[in-house]
Amino acid sequence: MKRTDWFTDARFGMFIHFGLYSLCGRGEWVRSIEHMDEKEYLSYFDDFNPDIDFRYIARLAKEAGMQYIVLTTKHHDGFCLFDSKYTDFKITNTKVNKDLIKEFVEACHEEGLKVGLYYSLLDWHHRDYPSFNDLHHPLRGVMSDEGKDFNRYLSYMHHQVEELCTNYGKIDIMWFDFSYEDMAFEKWKATELVEMVRRLQPGIILNSRLICNGENLKKIPYRGDEDFYSDFTCPEQIIPPLGLKDDMGHDVCWEACMTMNDNWGYYEGDNNYKLSSQLIKKLVECVSKNGNMILNIGPDGYGKIPEEQVDILKDIGKWMKANGESIYKCGRSNISKPENGRITQSGNNIYYHIYESALRDIPLYGIDKDRIDYIELLDGHKLLKIEDNWIVQRYPDMVFVRVSDKAYLPDDIDTVLKIKYRD
Numbered sequence: 234m235k236r237t238d239w240f241t242d243a244r245f246g247m248f249i250h251f252g253l254y255s256l257c258g259r260g261e262w263v264r265s266i267e268h269m270d271e272k273e274y275l276s277y278f279d280d281f282n283p284d285i286d287f288r289y290i291a292r293l294a295k296e297a298g299m300q301y302i303v304l305t306t307k308h309h310d311g312f313c314l315f316d317s318k319y320t321d322f323k324i325t326n327t328k329v330n331k332d333l334i335k336e337f338v339e340a341c342h343e344e345g346l347k348v349g350l351y352y353s354l355l356d357w358h359h360r361d362y363p364s365f366n367d368l369h370h371p372l373r374g375v376m377s378d379e380g381k382d383f384n385r386y387l388s389y390m391h392h393q394v395e396e397l398c399t400n401y402g403k404i405d406i407m408w409f410d411f412s413y414e415d416m417a418f419e420k421w422k423a424t425e426l427v428e429m430v431r432r433l434q435p436g437i438i439l440n441s442r443l444i445c446n447g448e449n450l451k452k453i454p455y456r457g458d459e460d461f462y463s464d465f466t467c468p469e470q471i472i473p474p475l476g477l478k479d480d481m482g483h484d485v486c487w488e489a490c491m492t493m494n495d496n497w498g499y500y501e502g503d504n505n506y507k508l509s510s511q512l513i514k515k516l517v518e519c520v521s522k523n524g525n526m527i528l529n530i531g532p533d534g535y536g537k538i539p540e541e542q543v544d545i546l547k548d549i550g551k552w553m554k555a556n557g558e559s560i561y562k563c564g565r566s567n568i569s570k571p572e573n574g575r576i577t578q579s580g581n582n583i584y585y586h587i588y589e590s591a592l593r594d595i596p597l598y599g600i601d602k603d604r605i606d607y608i609e610l611l612d613g614h615k616l617l618k619i620e621d622n623w624i625v626q627r628y629p630d631m632v633f634v635r636v637s638d639k640a641y642l643p644d645d646i647d648t649v650l651k652i653k654y655r656d
């Protein structure tokens with residue numbers, strides 16, 4: 234039993250990027266990209282009064298087939314969605330005056346979803362966070378670092394993480410973001426921080442960005458034979474083409490994080506949405522390579538989720554309702570990727586995802602005829618027989634099935650067959 238077992242069974246999660254930047258409407262990096270000074274940004278603080286409904290969002294996630302949700306508690310801008318006693322730059326000092334992390338956690342628990350908290354290690358609001366020579370700070374090259382005490386910032390950061398691990402009940406994922414240049418690992422006092430997090434939340438799992446950014450496996454140190462500093466690595470806006478293994482060739486637990494359009498935080502006018510069919514196939518691809526997928530939504534400054542994002546979640550949910558069994562508790566198969574789709578597997582259950590139809594009977598590449606107990610169309614569980622007509626008889630070693638009497642596939646995104654193997 235590994236603490237990541239629930240995570241690799243779950244396979245599919247929701248990311249939520251929500252904060253003061255959502256009201257600005259130009260993404261969560263707006264202060265850095267526009268070199269925005271604090272005074273201008275604080276105007277959003279005065280106006281921030283969103284009516285965000287985490288119960289609605291938790292239901293949406295569940296209906297989409299997602300098993301966990303990760304919410305930004307504090308992004309790089311330093312604004313806290315929780316009632317931290319270490320800062321005034323927080324939601325409970327705005328017109329909202331509610332601890333949104335408390336509401337979020339309760340909503341997830343009500344829907345039986347696992348809870349993830351995203352926490353940015355960077356903090357462009359805190360007076361002791363480096364600025365002048367920093368790579369990303371909004372006032373880089375402008376604000377002097379004179380009088381700054383980085384240890385005082387680290388104490389603040391560690392205390393806030395302690396609040397998050399203490400005040401909201403069971404937390405399942407701590408999603409740190411992110412390390413860069415020398416701002417990594419013990420610069421954050423990572424060992425002390427992880428010891429505290431694991432003491433307060435014994436079963437919690439951590440991503441790898443205390444150590445590195447994305448999936449830079451080279452940098453993740455091991456302490457003993459367990460993953461102490463990080464339980465999973467997090468490639469961003471990419472699915473590792475060959476999956477992810479460590480130097481010894483062992484599988485690495487990973488989660489690809491991705492946006493529906495081009496932005497994490499709400500960005501007015503960003504309508505560059507991926508098709509829901511694309512995202513369904515990306516989820517299948519992640520699982521076929523032994524990984525998870527976390528898909529982001531970015532509510533606007535009023536707490537409203539863009540309609541396009543709701544529609545995508547509902548489309549994915551329809552497919553997951555019929556085919557979720559080929560995602561949950563599944564992973565990579567030893568059968569090579571077939572040319573007409575992908576394969577996911579769980580024990581003796583092989584899930585053959587057909588993306589491309591055939592002229593008539595569909596070849597099931599790599600399937601061992603002698604081991605088949607039965608084949609069914611997963612959506613509806615209609616049993617399929619192995620075709621043995623004059624056309625396919627020329628290929629006696631291959632398995633052919635006819636999925637339907639129509640010339641096209643029942644599901645034009647991904648028609649899933651379940652092939653039960655005998656032991």
Ligand code: GLC
Pocket residue numbers: 250261262410411469490497
């Ligand atoms: C990158 C972005 C950050 C976002 C994160 C999500 O680190 O800079 O804004 O929250 O990816 O993975």
